[in-house]
Amino acid sequence: MEIKTVRGMKDILPGEVARWERVEQSARSTLRAYGFEEIRTPVLEATGLFERAIGQATDIVSKEMYTFNERGGASVSLRPEATASVCRAYVEHHMNSEGALAKLYLIGPMFRTERPQAGRQRQFHQISAEAIGCAHPLADVEMITLLSDLLIGAGADRFTLLLNSVGCGHETCRARFVTLFTQYLKAHLPSLCPECRGRYPKRVWRILDCKKEGCRKVTRGGPSLAEHIRTAACDCGRHFETVQKGLKASGVAFQIEPCLVRGLDYYTKTAFEVVAQGLGAQDAVAAGGRYDGLVELLGGPQVGGVGMAIGLERLMLALEAGGKNAAEEAKGGVYVALLGESGVESALHFVRKLREGGVPCHMAFETSRSLKSQLREADRLKLRSVVMLGEREMERQVVTVKDLVAREQKELPIRELVAYLTRAVQ
RNA sequence: GUGGGUGUAGCUCAGCCGGCAGAGCACCUGACUGUGGCUCAGGGGGCCGUGGGUUCAAAUCCCAUCACCCACCCCA
Secondary structure, eight states: OOOOOOTTOOOOOHHHHHHHHHHHHHHHHHHHHTTOEEOOOOSEEEHHHHHHHTOTTSHHHHHSOOEEEOTTSOEEEEOSOSHHHHHHHHHHTTGGGGOSOEEEEEEEEEEOOOOOBTTBOSEEEEEEEEEESOOOHHHHHHHHHHHHHHHHHHTOOSEEEEEEEOOOSOTTTHHHHHHHHHHHHHHHGGGSOHHHHHHTTTOGGGGGGOOOHHHHHHHHTSOOHHHHHHHOSSSHHHHHHHHHHHHHHHTOOOEEOTTOOOSSTTOEEEEEEEEETTOTTOOEEEEEEEOTTHHHHTTOOSOOEEEEEEEHHHHHHHHHHTTOOOOOOOOOOEEEEEESGGGHHHHHHHHHHHHHTTOOEEEOOOTTSOHHHHHHHHHHTTOSEEEEEEHHHHHHTEEEEEETTTTEEEEEEHHHHHHHHHHHHO
């Protein structure tokens, strides 16, 4: 029986890697421009980290993590997202003592045991950025602007930025809303969909973003989250105002989505999500928000933080849907065709020299193959030049160099070959 | 976890009222001795997802199972 990739895992094949590299390179340069530095944390963390940070009641922690026991018995999990790990590292390495806001980014795989579907895999990749150590709304503005520039830099254009505030735990803010909302829903439970009725006792406010018309009708008639945040005694209302003004000043388009709610418990105040067109059901390409309180929860200082993550597979899908698949560039490079054994040693020598000079080289190993098939292979590899080396050439210490594009060929002394081809590439 | 769809050549798929396993693309070889793309001719390649059942006979009908896809859910 053939062994295949594990369910939900996917190979990224050579033909696609070029696109991944382009996106990653563009992202790194944008992140550098915003003053972010890369951090690489382990893929494996203590299970308790995610239970505490993301929340035990969330779907991610309660049923989507790859969790197992180490030999000693300690429970560990593959990370389902990046923020918890980065905050853990921030605390563990006392990054707050460096004074400045810690601006960190991480590119890597995340793991969730969900049922795979379009735009959803069990191992997927994110670019995530975190600004830890500051509660100021302009940090939110910078984070969202960064996100927008990352997407534009990757070549995405048809996307929509949804923005909301989810308030904070202050008694006059989200906490009060949740209490009132719960009371209100109690009377309307029969009108809700079965899923929402299931959500009712534990995660009431996820009912807010249910897409079913019946549920929306009910929630519209209830207390307003936005209104509570606006009038709360904490600074959530002003914070949200400043974020919106800052985004306008930065020239970042957004759309207020009053029902936007995040699935991770640590979010406070600003929450945002980017949806792209043409992606099917899993259309959220990026998302993020503020998480004041998370660092403290992990045993660190009382500092604010804000972050976001881009789903790379989904971004690739969005680029494809937008026809942004740049045609693969014509390769340069040289194919060394051998006619008989006599030229092998000479070929080995100059192939090494060519590669030293940065010229991509392919060499035929099977000298018994017909020249025809060797040329066909060179053509298929989209190489520019073919160096032919056989008895005839060896006798006179020359090589035949054929230009596949110009369809011309000429003879050169072997000594001049490396210099000639190195020049041709530049 | 729930529902629907699909599993046949390397790829995309046809064949499915049971009767010898097919096409296009790709690959290999050849068309005056050592010259690519185009054309033409030939060729290799299949446990018809897996296991069971019905039948003289199963890719085809029935049951089970697995995988993939899509949607719900969830989320990036």
